[in-house]
Each structure stands twice: as C-alpha cells, then as structure tokens.
Amino acid sequence: MRGGAGGGQGAGLPAETVAVVFERLSRHMPGRTADAKGPKDQPDPFRSVISCLLSAQSRDANTAAAVTALFALATTAEAMLALPEAEIARAIRPCGLYNMKAKNILRLCRHLVDELGGRVPETREGLMRLPGIGRKCADIVLSFAFDRNVIAVDTHVHRVANRIGLTTARTADETARQLETRAPGWAQRDGHFWLIQFGKAICTARRPRCETCFLADLCRFYSTTP
Numbered sequence: 001m002r003g004g005a006g007g008g009q010g011a012g013l014p015a016e017t018v019a020v021v022f023e024r025l026s027r028h029m030p031g032r033t034a035d036a037k038g039p040k041d042q043p044d045p046f047r048s049v050i051s052c053l054l055s056a057q058s059r060d061a062n063t064a065a066a067v068t069a070l071f072a073l074a075t076t077a078e079a080m081l082a083l084p085e086a087e088i089a090r091a092i093r094p095c096g097l098y099n100m101k102a103k104n105i106l107r108l109c110r111h112l113v114d115e116l117g118g119r120v121p122e123t124r125e126g127l128m129r130l131p132g133i134g135r136k137c138a139d140i141v142l143s144f145a146f147d148r149n150v151i152a153v154d155t156h157v158h159r160v161a162n163r164i165g166l167t168t169a170r171t172a173d174e175t176a177r178q179l180e181t182r183a184p185g186w187a188q189r190d191g192h193f194w195l196i197q198f199g200k201a202i203c204t205a206r207r208p209r210c211e212t213c214f215l216a217d218l219c220r221f222y223s224t225t226p
C-alpha cells in the first residue's frame with residue numbers, strides 16, 4: 001500500500017494534465033451544490049467569518065458546538081462587543097484556544113464597527129486585515145458568503161493538490177496562490193468542493209486508495225512512490 005503525506009517537492013504536472021485532473025474530478029466528485037458542513041454554512045458574512053476564526057485547530061464537531069453557543073449570545077458585531085470577554089471565552093471553550101479566540105473576536109468586531117461601519121469586507125485583502133483571519137478563512141468567506149469563484153485551501157485540499165502535482169507548495173497559502181493560476185478558470189468555482197471530497201473519500205491522509213483511484217495514471221505521487 002502506498003502512503004505518506006507526499007507533495008511539496010519537485011515539478012508540478014503540466015498545464016494540460018492539470019486540466020484533465022480537474023475534468024475527472026468534476027465527473028467523479030460532488031461540487032458546490034453538495035452538502036457543505038461546518039463553519040462554512042453560516043447564513044451571513046459576519047457569522048461566516050467568526051465561525052472560520054473559531055475553526056482554527058478545532059475538529060468540526062467542536063467548532064459547531066462553539067458556534068452554536070456563541071451565536072446564542074450574539075449574532076452581530078455590535079452585540080458581540082457588548083459581551084464580556086470571559087463570557088465569549090466560556091461559550092467557545094469547546095473549540096480550544098478559547099482565550100486567544102475570544103480576544104480576536106472582540107478585536108475583529110471592534111475593527112468592523114469602528115473602521116468599516118459593521119460590514120464584513122468583500123475582498124481578500126480586506127478580510128485578511130481582520131484580526132485572526134488568514135488567507136484560508138478569507139477565501140472560505142469569499143467563496144461561501146460572497147459566492148466568489150475561489151478555491152479555498154484547507155488541510156485536505158493542500159494535501160491532495162500537492163500529492164497529485166497540481167501544485168508544488170509547502171504551505172496551504174502557497175497552494176492557494178498556485179491553484180489560483182494553475183487551475184482552469186472553469187474549475188475555480190467548484191474546485192474546493194471536488195478536492196475536499198476527494199481528500200476525504202479517496203486520497204485520505206494516512207491510507208490513500210491509490211490502487212482504485214481514478215487519477216492514478218496522472219498522479220505525481222503515485223508515479224514516483226515505489
């Protein structure tokens with residue numbers, strides 16, 4: 001059985017092969033209409049950005065518990081600022097790093113209210129200026145809350161893209177930058193969904209199912225691993 005993390009080193013696949021990979025993914029994996037769970041499913045940009053902040057280094061179930069408890073207290077930046085930091089920290093305890101995250105939530109809400117009239121920015125640059133928000137969260141909010149054609153890169157997308165050879169990146173942010181230019185335009189809308197489902201169902205972290213994988217003949221990892 002082939003295994004290991006793979007990726008990040010050597011040459012990436014040629015552009016025409018990258019297009020074939022995405023074409024096959026589009027035929028085999030569910031796209032944007034699939035049931036997308038967790039912090040991405042919030043009903044408005046504010047809750048989306050806060051949920052993503054809470055999801056850092058947290059399992060989906062723990063994030064969901066923290067999200068439910070926090071939004072039972074407040075669902076706007078103004079209302080959040082009226083809460084004591086300790087109460088926010090208590091509510092979000094299930095998702096870990098709760099003291100730091102509570103501080104960032106209040107700093108983020110203060111920034112939104114004082115600098116932006118309470119509105120969540122609709123650009124990656126604006127989102128990344130918010131306390132606690134990096135490229136991954138910015139792209140998730142752009143994709144899910146603002147319906148932009150952006151391939152947000154989480155741990156699954158990062159692993160899969162670099163194993164296959166779609167990208168040659170060491171970090172998730174670098175993978176996101178490379179996918180922005182290497183993935184065909186038509187794949188930008190659903191690419192996140194195809195890759196994340198593929199990473200959960202087939203190209204899993206510990207035991208990728210290479211022997212039955214529909215990308216094995218194209219995959220850089222498969223062709224270079226004994």
Ligand code: SF4
Nearest residue numbers: 203208210213219222
């Ligand atoms: S052959 Fe398929 S499952 Fe195996 S590493 Fe490549 S993409 Fe992942």
